[in-house]
Amino acid sequence: MDKVYSDASSALAGLVKDGMTIMAGGFGLCGIPEALIEAIRDSGAKGLTFISNNAGVDGVGLGRLLETRQIRKMISSYVGENKLFAQQYLSGELELEFNPQGTLAERIRAGGAGIPAFYTKTGVGTLIAEGKEVREFNGEKYVMETGLFADISIVHAWKGDTEGNLVYRKTARNFNPMMATASRMTIAEVEHLVPAGEIDPDCMHTPGIFVKRMVHVPNPVKHIEQRTIRKRTDAAVLAGAGEEV
Amino acid sequence: MPWTREQMAARAAKELRDGFYVNLGIGIPTLVSNFIPKGMRVQLQSENGMLGMGPFPFEGEEDADLINAGKQTITELPTTSYFSSADSFGMIRGGHIDLSILGAMQVAQNGDLANWMIPGKMVKGMGGAMDLVAGVKRVVVVMEHVAKAKDGSEDPKLLKECNLPLTGTAVVDLVITDLGVFSIDKKGGSGMTLIELADSVTVEEIKAKTAADFKVDLNGKQAA
Numbered sequence: 001m002d003k004v005y006s007d008a009s010s011a012l013a014g015l016v017k018d019g020m021t022i023m024a025g026g027f028g029l030c031g032i033p034e035a036l037i038e039a040i041r042d043s044g045a046k047g048l049t050f051i052s053n054n055a056g057v058d059g060v061g062l063g064r065l066l067e068t069r070q071i072r073k074m075i076s077s078y079v080g081e082n083k084l085f086a087q088q089y090l091s092g093e094l095e096l097e098f099n100p101q102g103t104l105a106e107r108i109r110a111g112g113a114g115i116p117a118f119y120t121k122t123g124v125g126t127l128i129a130e131g132k133e134v135r136e137f138n139g140e141k142y143v144m145e146t147g148l149f150a151d152i153s154i155v156h157a158w159k160g161d162t163e164g165n166l167v168y169r170k171t172a173r174n175f176n177p178m179m180a181t182a183s184r185m186t187i188a189e190v191e192h193l194v195p196a197g198e199i200d201p202d203c204m205h206t207p208g209i210f211v212k213r214m215v216h217v218p219n220p221v222k223h224i225e226q227r228t229i230r231k232r233t234d235a236a237v238l239a240g241a242g243e244e245v
Numbered sequence: 246m247p248w249t250r251e252q253m254a255a256r257a258a259k260e261l262r263d264g265f266y267v268n269l270g271i272g273i274p275t276l277v278s279n280f281i282p283k284g285m286r287v288q289l290q291s292e293n294g295m296l297g298m299g300p301f302p303f304e305g306e307e308d309a310d311l312i313n314a315g316k317q318t319i320t321e322l323p324t325t326s327y328f329s330s331a332d333s334f335g336m337i338r339g340g341h342i343d344l345s346i347l348g349a350m351q352v353a354q355n356g357d358l359a360n361w362m363i364p365g366k367m368v369k370g371m372g373g374a375m376d377l378v379a380g381v382k383r384v385v386v387v388m389e390h391v392a393k394a395k396d397g398s399e400d401p402k403l404l405k406e407c408n409l410p411l412t413g414t415a416v417v418d419l420v421i422t423d424l425g426v427f428s429i430d431k432k433g434g435s436g437m438t439l440i441e442l443a444d445s446v447t448v449e450e451i452k453a454k455t456a457a458d459f460k461v462d463l464n465g466k467q468a469a
Contacts, residue, residue, distance in 0.1 A: 027293040027330070028316040030309065053330070080369030081316075089368055096368070101292065102334025102376030109331040122338060122379040125414035127362075128371075158310075170327055171294050172310040177329045205329075222309030225316040228301040 003164050003214045004193065008039035011187050011215045015152060016045040019072075023108065023153040023179040024052040024062060028081070029223040031172030032061045033189050035215065036154040041065055049073040051108070051148055053101060053175055057081045060223055069093070075148070077101035081225065100128060103145050105178060111147035112181025112210075119144055153183035157206070160190035161199050164208030173205065180210045187213040191220060247390070247423035248443045255280045256421050256441075257346050257387050261287050268292060268337070268377055270347030271315045273387045277346055288324060290342055292373040294333045297325035314373065334373070338380035345381035347374065349388045349417075351407040354457035356417040356431035358386065359409035371412060378413035390422035391454050401456040403427070403437070424451050427459060438462050 005011035016022075022040070026032030037056075040048075041064050048071050055074055056063035065071050066084045073095035079085050088094040099107065100122045110118055119142035123129050133144040155176040158169035166188055168176055180186045188206075193216040248256065250273050258280035261267065268290045269275050278298075281287050289298040291313040298313060299320035307318040336342055351359040358378055361371035378384050391399040403420065415434075420427040426441035437459040439451060448461055 027314075028312065030293070030312050030316070076370060078370035078372040086368055098370050100371055100375035101330065101373040102338055102380075105330040105334050106338075120338060120379075122376045123413075124379070126375065126411045128375065168327075170308065170310040170321070171291070171312055173327055173329055174294050175330045178331050224307060224309050224312070224318055226312070226318070227307055228317040228319070229304045229307065230301045232303055 002162075003211065004162055005213055005215050008035040008189065008215050008217070009042055011213045012036065012039045012043060015185060016040055016043040018045050019047045020045065020151040021049040021051065023148075023150040023183055024050055025153075025155040025174065025176035025179045026061065027053055027171065027174035028225050029057065029061055031156050031168065031174050031176055032056070033154040033156040034061060034220060035189050035217045036187060037061060037064060040154070041068055041070065044070075046070050047072045049075065051075040051104075051150060051179075053077050053104060055079045055082045055085045057225065058084050066094075073097065075099060075104070077104050098128070103128075105175060107145055107148040108175065108178040108182045111149040112178060113147075115147050117144050117146045148182060150179075150183040151185065153179045153186040155180045155186065155188050157188050157190045159192040159194065159199060160188055160211070160214055161194050161196045161208070162214075163196040164188070164211030164214060165196075165199055165201075165204045166190065166206035166208075166211060167199060167203065168205050177206050180206045185213070186211050187215070189215050189217045191218060246444050247446065249423075250276060252443075253387050253421055253423060256426065257385055258282070260344060260346070260383070260385050260419065261285060262343070263287075265343040266290055266296065266336075266341065267344045267346070268342055268381065270345070270374070272348045274346040274348060275315065277387075290333070290336065291319070292330075292333050292337060292377070294328050294330055295321075295325065296328075297322045299325070334376050337373070337376050340380055340382060342377075342381045344383050344385065345377045346385045346387060347377065349386045349402070349420075350392070351402050351404055351409050352386055352388075352417050352420050352429075352457075353404050353407045354429070354437040354459065355434065356415040356429040357407050358384075358412045358417050359407040360412050362410045364410065374412050378416040383418050384416050385419045385421065386417050387421045390424040390451070399454065401454055403455045403457040403459075405457055424454065436460065440464065
């Protein structure tokens with residue numbers, strides 16, 4: 001069965017229904033499956049729940065689906081960069097479930113691995129733990145969190161082969177590998193599509209079993225939220241040295 | 246004179262030890278990387294999936310696939326490794342990171358921390374802060390001593406109890422403000438102790454600007 005589709009819209013054809021839960025990879029605008037987000041926008045599906053660490057920014061990424069009011073609920077850890085989001089949330093149009101970032105990552109990992117729930121010390125004694133089971137292990141308190149599983153996951157990879165094996169690049173990996181495992185239908189957009197056998201099997205990040213459909217998106221436009229540089233004259237090469245511009 | 250942002254960062258850098266793996270928050274904590282002593286090996290972790298964070302890139306060499314948790318463009322080092330968010334928070338939650346330096350809105354005398362939400366005002370989210378304070382071995386807060394309102398009024402940020410939603414309970418080990426340094430016995434529960442003063446700052450001035458109860462043990466560290 002050929003996993004490769006000619007474009008993002010045909011890869012999603014017939015899949016997206018109103019009210020579905022969709023996971024979208026990325027951290028900020030880094031490693032987001034932008035072509036697939038656009039295709040979901042074009043599908044016109046409404047009342048969607050999105051599981052994604054952030055909600056894009058105004059006009060980019062999931063921000064595009066906020067413009068069209070296709071999102072009913074977000075499950076995220078940080079949404080601070082999006083004015084439209086704040087507006088829709090404060091007016092009650094948009095439901096929001098905050099998860100600590102590590103809890104979100106682990107809920108997705110657990111969901112994909114068939115683990116219905118786990119205990120974590122993150123959030124004990126905070127709003128996050130309200131209404132959840134708290135249990136003591138070795139004298140310390142832990143809160144129970146449940147695994148997450150979606151109808152569809154959309155992920156962005158740097159390279160993929162026709163078998164669906166994926167390799168991510170630098171910090172564009174982030175949530176993509178876990179999300180690829182945690183849905184019934186994972187669709188990957190890849191910047192470089194190669195024949196099976198070309199990627200070293202020891203260097204694959206996501207095995208092809210998790211990827212049902214793929215689309216080749218060469219040379220995507222990538223966005224930088226905070227462009228920070230240092231001057232060539234800076235003697236310091238310490239981590240983080242330089243200035244914000 | 247209260248400490249400047251750079252002086253606060255320099256003071257926080259004194260908490261670094263050779264071989265440490267460290268996570269730095271956004272703002273003043275990021276400046277700490279400019280004060281890592283020469284010859285000390287410290288690896289910076291960025292919770293979006295990177296160990297061994299390098300400096301900002303030269304102009305024209307920015308890579309959209311290489312950012313830190315503040316979404317700033319950065320570079321890699323020979324020591325760098327990349328990994329998923331699940332592995333990243335496995336490191337954090339699993340107690341493998343030695344030190345977390347982060348900002349705060351409020352800290353209570355028992356080590357409770359609030360830094361993610363102002364009800365009715367700010368809906369941004371906690372990001373990785375709750376995981377960091379729950380999992381990292383030692384948690385250092387760097388913040389202004391008081392919150393200054395637009396009308397010039399000042400509210401203490403060191404409190405008996407936080408009144409903002411918490412990020413974690415009994416999680417802070419050390420607080421560095423522009424006026425001094427406080428240690429907190431978060432495990433033993435014996436409260437907060439003022440251990441250092443900024444240049445020319447007096448204990449009386451700190452008492453006037455602090456709502457928390459604290460002991461004073463300057464151990465000869467009071468600056469003139």
